[in-house]
Amino acid sequence: MQVVSANRLSDGTVVYLNSQGNWGESLASATVFATPADVEAGLRQAQAAIAANEVVDAFAIPVEQGVDGLHAVSLRNAIRELGPTIAFKTSPIAATRS
Numbered sequence: 001m002q003v004v005s006a007n008r009l010s011d012g013t014v015v016y017l018n019s020q021g022n023w024g025e026s027l028a029s030a031t032v033f034a035t036p037a038d039v040e041a042g043l044r045q046a047q048a049a050i051a052a053n054e055v056v057d058a059f060a061i062p063v064e065q066g067v068d069g070l071h072a073v074s075l076r077n078a079i080r081e082l083g084p085t086i087a088f089k090t091s092p093i094a095a096t097r098s
Contacts, residue, residue: 003030004042006055014080
């Protein structure tokens with residue numbers, strides 16, 4: 001099982017391709033592609049969004065279904081899913097600490 005992920009061009013936020021062909025911030029709403037052919041079709045949709053300057057760096061990531069929903073299999077993509085591991089000065093978390 002895989003989903004297609006990218007970064008939104010306007011702000012760099014991690015986004016996932018959903019069944020409507022839109023990009024959402026929630027992995028839970030991502031379209032899950034079960035076959036290599038389906039993954040390729042999803043990546044073609046992503047290429048169209050790249051050409052339209054909506055997203056950058058689109059790629060497929062392996063996911064697994066847990067009891068509480070979808071989760072990225074690799075540590076790198078789990079971090080991308082959950083957000084930075086530290087608060088940057090410009091992050092909303094850091095802003096609340098000031």
